[in-house]
Amino acid sequence: QSVLTQPPSASGTPGQRVSISCSGSSSNIGTNSVSWYQHLPGTAPKLLIYSNNQRPSGVPDRFSGSKSGSSASLAISGLQSEDEADYYCAIWDDSLNGLYVFGTGTKVTLL
Amino acid sequence: EVQLVESGGGLVQPGGSLRLSCAASGFTFSAYDMHWVRRATGKGLEWVSTIGTAGDTYYPGSAKGRFTISRVDAKKSLYLQMNSLRAEDSAIYFCARGLTTAPALGYWGQGTLVTVSS
Numbered sequence: 001q002s003v004l005t006q007p008p009s010a011s012g013t014p015g016q017r018v019s020i021s022c023s024g025s026s027s028n029i030g031t032n033s034v035s036w037y038q039h040l041p042g043t044a045p046k047l048l049i050y051s052n053n054q055r056p057s058g059v060p061d062r063f064s065g066s067k068s069g070s071s072a073s074l075a076i077s078g079l080q081s082e083d084e085a086d087y088y089c090a091i092w093d094d095s096l097n098g099l100y101v102f103g104t105g106t107k108v109t110l111l
Numbered sequence: 112e113v114q115l116v117e118s119g120g121g122l123v124q125p126g127g128s129l130r131l132s133c134a135a136s137g138f139t140f141s142a143y144d145m146h147w148v149r150r151a152t153g154k155g156l157e158w159v160s161t162i163g164t165a166g167d168t169y170y171p172g173s174a175k176g177r178f179t180i181s182r183v184d185a186k187k188s189l190y191l192q193m194n195s196l197r198a199e200d201s202a203i204y205f206c207a208r209g210l211t212t213a214p215a216l217g218y219w220g221q222g223t224l225v226t227v228s229s
Contacts, residue, residue: 045148
């Protein structure tokens, strides 16, 4: 079981704002930068956010990330049908001799 | 354009071995950390292995001692040798390229399916 806990599901209507939490500890999220990935089964996963709140080029500004203490969050504003996917937070945990840890994952669905 | 194309997946019996390959193009392969990540049916993303630009390697407990990651920069290729395979290793295996500015996986391949079953 992952050390990063996410809610199993989140939902919203088109145009709404959805927020996904990623809960860790002071020794992982508290001391490492957080990334967020989007994955629709059958496709390649996609990096949405790195270094807690940075968007790679090409990622819409509807996606935003934040971190506070031992938790991080991904917000999706203006929810669209193509946002229906699984979302994962992740960190590289130096304290564990180099381990990349994904969160438990959150499935986002449109109502 | 960055491209990562995995190959080598297939059906293998429990206890068997398989070697996955990832062909990279569109970037200076030797300058980036490379990774393997998998996703089993009904499960989430799981990190499998990382190799740094200097050849340093990292594994989670589930892979240590059974899997070996390697790279040949001259061929722009990444490999994952998997031995003593178990049913729980069945998954789609993705090759991914790191970022130089942060510990994140910036580009991913489409994956190759590994099925461990008798």
